Amino acid sequence: MFEPDHKEPENVDDAHYFVFHGDNLVTDNRASDPCLLPRNEIRFLSPAPVRQQFLGYWHGKPCYARELDHNTPLGVDHYQASNLYSILGRVSDEMFALAGRAQQMLAWERDNRFCGRCGENMGSHESDRAKVCKPCRSIIYPRISPCIIVLITRGPDMLLARNANFPIEMFSTLAGFIEAGETVEECLVREVKEEVGVDVTNIRYFNSQSWPFPNQLMLGFFAEYDGGEIVCEDEEIAEAHWFSPDKLPTIPPVHSISGQLIRHHIDNQAATGRS
Structure with missing residues (x-):
């Protein structure tokens, strides 16, 4: 359990650290919590961090985010450094969210x-x-950048799109940043129209997820198709199609809110016997 706090404790002997080597998270694959390193372990690393932020308490123990100079070798064989995607699905959702918070706090201090x-x-x-x-x-x-992410349905079918800039041929839900002065619902309608050219109705909130790539707060929705032909926005969407639950392409993992939206719809269809 994580308890946020910004007032540092006097005693940090039992503190744990999310250590970043530049922008990459340092992990120890020997540990049960590979990305949260105890104080006695990180003594082998650089003693002078570039920056450090106290996050709060993880199961009653002080928890910090620490950034090391990316030009300085780690010097410890059992540590490896890679981006946050490397722990997605390997740790609990709460641990992943806390690692994301750690990275965002360090970036916030660096950029301000x-x-x-x-x-x-x-x-x-x-x-x-x-x-x-x-x-x-x-x-x-x-800083937090709010975004909508939406699964558009037409009966059992789902409108999924492949991002033109994404290296993997994966089909996902549509997403976009909320602009200044815009409501969440207005953003959803606008983004869908801009990206795939269709109209939607019956917008329903599903869930939210902190997505630290670099600082998004994803607000998940369902919406129903209300007309129009699919016309992809060339710079962002490589292709978009209607898919039935039993003929899906490669889709995001369940650890992402996009994957959760898709699987929730599939489960509902199966429960009502409409798949």
Whole structure:
């Protein structure tokens, strides 16, 4: 269980660390929690981190995010460094979300060393997890970019698309960033129309997922087809088609909200005998 906090404890002897070698997460495949390293283990690594953030408590023990200089070799054979995708499905959803939080906190500190308004050095807020500029009083909180992700259905069939920029030939649900001044529902309708040219109705919220690539909050929905022919937006969508539950292409894993949307629909169809 994770309890968020931003006030560091005095005693860190039993602290655990998410260690990043630049942007890559350091893991120990010998451990039951391969990405959360105890303090006595990381003594072999660089003693002077580039930056560090206290996250809170994991099962009552202090938990930190620590970044090492990517130009400095790890120097320990049983450690390896790779991006967060490498632990997706290998650890619990809660552990994956916490590792994502760790990476986002380090990126937030790195990207906000100076005030975007006046250029002065940013300091730490006294009571909040925030950066504050004393000269101009600008306050910067950790950034979150809200996105919609939607499974469009037409009876049992699902509209799935292949991203033009994705290296794997995988078909997934549609997604897009919410723009300033836009409601979630307006964004969903706009993104679907822009990406595949169809209209939707009966929008229903499903679930959300923190997706730290780099800082998205994915808001998952179902929507029903309401007309139009599929016309793909060339720069983003390579192809899009209607698929039945029994004739699916390669789809995202269940650990992603896209995979959860697809499987939830399939399970519902099977339960009602409509697959």
